Amino acid sequence: MPTIKAYIFDAYGTLFDVHSVMKELNSLYPDKGEAISQTWRKKQVEYFILRQVMGRYKPFDQVTRDSLVYAVKENDQSIDEDQIEHMLESYRQLKHYDETEEVLKQLQGNELIVFSNGSENMLHPLIQFSGLEPLFSDVISADEIKQYKPAPAAYAYALEKAGVKREEVLFMSSNGWDISGAKSFGFHTAWINRNGLPVEELQLKPDAVYEDLKGILEW
Amino acid sequence: MPTIKAYIFDAYGTLFDVHSVMKELNSLYPDKGEAISQTWRKKQVEYFILRQVMGRYKPFDQVTRDSLVYAVKENDQSIDEDQIEHMLESYRQLKHYDETEEVLKQLQGNELIVFSNGSENMLHPLIQFSGLEPLFSDVISADEIKQYKPAPAAYAYALEKAGVKREEVLFMSSNGWDISGAKSFGFHTAWINRNGLPVEELQLKPDAVYEDLKGILEW
Numbered sequence: 001m002p003t004i005k006a007y008i009f010d011a012y013g014t015l016f017d018v019h020s021v022m023k024e025l026n027s028l029y030p031d032k033g034e035a036i037s038q039t040w041r042k043k044q045v046e047y048f049i050l051r052q053v054m055g056r057y058k059p060f061d062q063v064t065r066d067s068l069v070y071a072v073k074e075n076d077q078s079i080d081e082d083q084i085e086h087m088l089e090s091y092r093q094l095k096h097y098d099e100t101e102e103v104l105k106q107l108q109g110n111e112l113i114v115f116s117n118g119s120e121n122m123l124h125p126l127i128q129f130s131g132l133e134p135l136f137s138d139v140i141s142a143d144e145i146k147q148y149k150p151a152p153a154a155y156a157y158a159l160e161k162a163g164v165k166r167e168e169v170l171f172m173s174s175n176g177w178d179i180s181g182a183k184s185f186g187f188h189t190a191w192i193n194r195n196g197l198p199v200e201e202l203q204l205k206p207d208a209v210y211e212d213l214k215g216i217l218e219w
Numbered sequence: 220m221p222t223i224k225a226y227i228f229d230a231y232g233t234l235f236d237v238h239s240v241m242k243e244l245n246s247l248y249p250d251k252g253e254a255i256s257q258t259w260r261k262k263q264v265e266y267f268i269l270r271q272v273m274g275r276y277k278p279f280d281q282v283t284r285d286s287l288v289y290a291v292k293e294n295d296q297s298i299d300e301d302q303i304e305h306m307l308e309s310y311r312q313l314k315h316y317d318e319t320e321e322v323l324k325q326l327q328g329n330e331l332i333v334f335s336n337g338s339e340n341m342l343h344p345l346i347q348f349s350g351l352e353p354l355f356s357d358v359i360s361a362d363e364i365k366q367y368k369p370a371p372a373a374y375a376y377a378l379e380k381a382g383v384k385r386e387e388v389l390f391m392s393s394n395g396w397d398i399s400g401a402k403s404f405g406f407h408t409a410w411i412n413r414n415g416l417p418v419e420e421l422q423l424k425p426d427a428v429y430e431d432l433k434g435i436l437e438w
Contacts, residue, residue, distance in 0.1 A: 201285035
């Protein structure tokens with residue numbers, strides 16, 4: 001194994017639990033919080049990937065708004081502009097997973113980078129709110145190049161900003177589509193398989209599979 | 220409304236019920252047929268769209284095989300090579316929806332085209348088996364250009380083969396991602412909303428929404 005010079009972390013689902021908005025959703029929509037949260041995330045990913053394929057880029061905050069509206073409608077509920085803003089604000093205060101801080105502290109001294117599809121107006125407030133910001137050397141948004149992961153151009157941009165060789169990167173994500181895209185681009189990959197799912201059948205196996213971020217310490 | 224000179228139909232989910240494999244799945248995996256069928260279709264679409272974004276095209280038969288293997292694993296089951304071949308053969312004998320034949324007969328005299336992401340070795344046997352083949356003037360596979368819908372290049376290829384102007388096309392699909400891609404490209408679109416879902420929040424509303432193909436006769 002070559003030496004890893006940059007540890008690049010996906011944000012949503014990997015460092016931060018996108019379903020930590022469920023409490024807020026449940027207070028707006030009793031008993032529907034889980035269903036809406038699941039559909040919200042599913043459609044958010046679907047929408048930014050579709051926009052990438054169709055050549056109709058819109059930033060992550062817009063896509064997150066659109067997918068929330070869809071999720072609410074699919075569950076036969078309605079949402080007004082204030083409620084949308086409230087939920088987007090909750091999305092800037094997602095909980096990070098329990099082990100995150102400890103793992104980042106143990107990796108200090110290395111180049112630790114966040115690379116996310118989140119637009120700056122979503123991603124930066126989130127990382128600031130979490131208190132994790134001082135533990136990272138850089139936070140890169142795919143919005144800076146307006147190419148969503150898993151497009152190769154997105155990973156290429158992050159690599160350029162990291163200033164290392166692609167085989168010196170260890171990329172970590174809990175998202176199967178993201179870990180496949182990173183492997184396809186040529187990064188070393190560690191899939192944080194938080195939900196115990198099978199490896200994607202894309203002939204792009206991750207180099208390592210861990211159940212949470214602590215696994216990286218064994219890399 | 221300009222005159223429609225070509226009626227272009229998506230195949231899987233639109234003319235043909237992808238879940239008509241459920242009986243075969245249930246005989247292999249008692250009580251798991253529905254779950255496996257749902258995941259199979261979900262991952263099939265996810266995989267060809269991801270391959271489009273990653274620039275890793277593989278034909279639909281391979282993607283359909285991969286997504287079946289994933290779906291079986293996700294449901295804690297296993298599948299051997301003979302069973303995979305058996306299921307792919309079932310996928311070449313999907314049932315068409317009840318109203319399909321009558322609607323196609325009523326539209327005779329018009330240019331009626333199938334345009335699908337299906338590779339020829341999946342799509343042509345399917346249409347032959349259904350008995351619907353004589354009702355179509357052409358069957359176009361995205362595999363001929365190796366660009367999956369909803370990429371604009373895929374719709375452009377179908378348009379070129381249809382030999383009409385893009386505003387003279389009525390494109391029909393039950394798939395939200397497909398109807399959005401066709402609208403984005405500039406076709407007139409009729410969404411066959413078989414599952415009573417909300418319109419996708421992509422700012423690409425279909426021109427008409429019908430609950431099955433009979434609606435097209437009112438266009």
